[in-house]
Amino acid sequence: MAKTVHLAVELAASPEDVFDAYLNPKLHAKITGHAVVIAPRAGAKFEAFGGTLQGKILQVVPKQLVVQSWRSSMWKAADLDSTLVLNFMKQGRRGTLLELTHVNVPDHDFAGVSHGWEFYYWGPWKKYLQSRR
Numbered sequence: 001m002a003k004t005v006h007l008a009v010e011l012a013a014s015p016e017d018v019f020d021a022y023l024n025p026k027l028h029a030k031i032t033g034h035a036v037v038i039a040p041r042a043g044a045k046f047e048a049f050g051g052t053l054q055g056k057i058l059q060v061v062p063k064q065l066v067v068q069s070w071r072s073s074m075w076k077a078a079d080l081d082s083t084l085v086l087n088f089m090k091q092g093r094r095g096t097l098l099e100l101t102h103v104n105v106p107d108h109d110f111a112g113v114s115h116g117w118e119f120y121y122w123g124p125w126k127k128y129l130q131s132r133r
Contacts, residue, residue: 002080003110005102009122010095012129015088016063018096021125022086023066031128032120046070049120055081064088070102072109079106 011018021027023040028048037047044057052073059067066086082104091097105113
């Protein structure tokens with residue numbers, strides 16, 4: 001049975017900067033430490049962590065929202081692709097509240113996906129932003 005991951009993180013950068021960093025392949029790679037294929041337009045291919053994650057950009061609302069189809073190479077052939085929604089909102093004077101909704105995550109990888117966002121994205125993102133100060 002598929003599940004939904006709901007997460008939120010506060011980041012010390014503007015929503016515009018966080019949005020741009022996610023959709024810019026050079027910045028995205030610098031933050032995660034792994035090459036990525038991504039672009040800020042619907043229909044663009046998405047591939048990260050050596051092809052472990054794949055999908056495509058379904059919708060972009062500039063500086064506010066990214067919707068992606070998303071699939072892990074660890075999923076079973078019968079598992080459907082998931083949908084990832086990232087919402088970038090202003091938090092305080094200079095921060096961002098990034099809300100994540102990840103729909104249709106297979107039960108057998110729910111814990112891995114939930115933990116993976118913190119380990120592979122939120123932690124490295126915070127470290128990258130601190131290094132810029």
